[in-house]
Amino acid sequence: xxxxxxxxxxxxxxxxxxxxxxxxxxxGRRPIHEAIVNWEIKWTTRxxxxxxxxxxxxVLMPKLNKAWYEVISSIPxxxxxxxxxxxxxxxxxxxxxxGLVFYFYSASKIDGKxxxxxxxxxxxxxxxxxxxxxxGELYPRTKLEERVFFADSAGGIWLATVMWFVLFGxxxxxxxxxxx
Numbered sequence: 232x233x234x235x236x237x238x239x240x241x242x243x244x245x246x247x248x249x250x251x252x253x254x255x256x257x258x259g260r261r262p263i264h265e266a267i268v269n270w271e272i273k274w275t276t277r278x279x280x281x282x283x284x285x286x287x288x289x290v291l292m293p294k295l296n297k298a299w300y301e302v303i304s305s306i307p308x309x310x311x312x313x314x315x316x317x318x319x320x321x322x323x324x325x326x327x328x329x330g331l332v333f334y335f336y337s338a339s340k341i342d343g344k345x346x347x348x349x350x351x352x353x354x355x356x357x358x359x360x361x362x363x364x365x366x367g368e369l370y371p372r373t374k375l376e377e378r379v380f381f382a383d384s385a386g387g388i389w390l391a392t393v394m395w396f397v398l399f400g401x402x403x404x405x406x407x408x409x410x411x
Contacts, residue, residue: 316403
């Protein structure tokens with residue numbers, strides 16, 4: 232399949248060319264932005280593939296299998312992770328709150344619009360993926376766009392790693408409430 236040009240891709244998604252001048256400090260950090268996007272493209276899926284089974288094995292599997300619970304309980308750090316995420320503890324709430332802050336910070340910036348004036352995807356529900364940012368060259372140009380970019384990047388790493396522990400922790404809590 233043929234790759235669209237940057238201009239074609241932007242036109243399809245309704246992203247206009249920038250009108251306001253860019254912040255030179257933010258533009259100067261573009262190599263950092265590009266490095267973050269390239270890292271996310273390379274590692275996000277791999278992190279999901281590592282942390283989903285790891286979280287299932289540490290948090291939820293001990294609720295389903297008593298023999299596995301004994302194994303998990305015998306390893307100190309793993310036992311702590313299981314204890315913190317398999318019940319309604321402060322760590323579960325803290326991790327959930329951090330994820331919600333990343334999401335709502337990036338989703339609510341610039342008056343709730345899905346894009347800034349330049350076209351940077353502010354709302355992660357629309358065009359927020361590292362591949363799309365790279366394809367459309369939608370790197371931040373202002374300080375606000377840059378803050379949202381960093382929040383989105385941190386939120387993406389949170390989703391690929393911690394989210395699995397929170398998700399399986401919530402399921403584990405439901406099993407505990409049912410008496411399982």
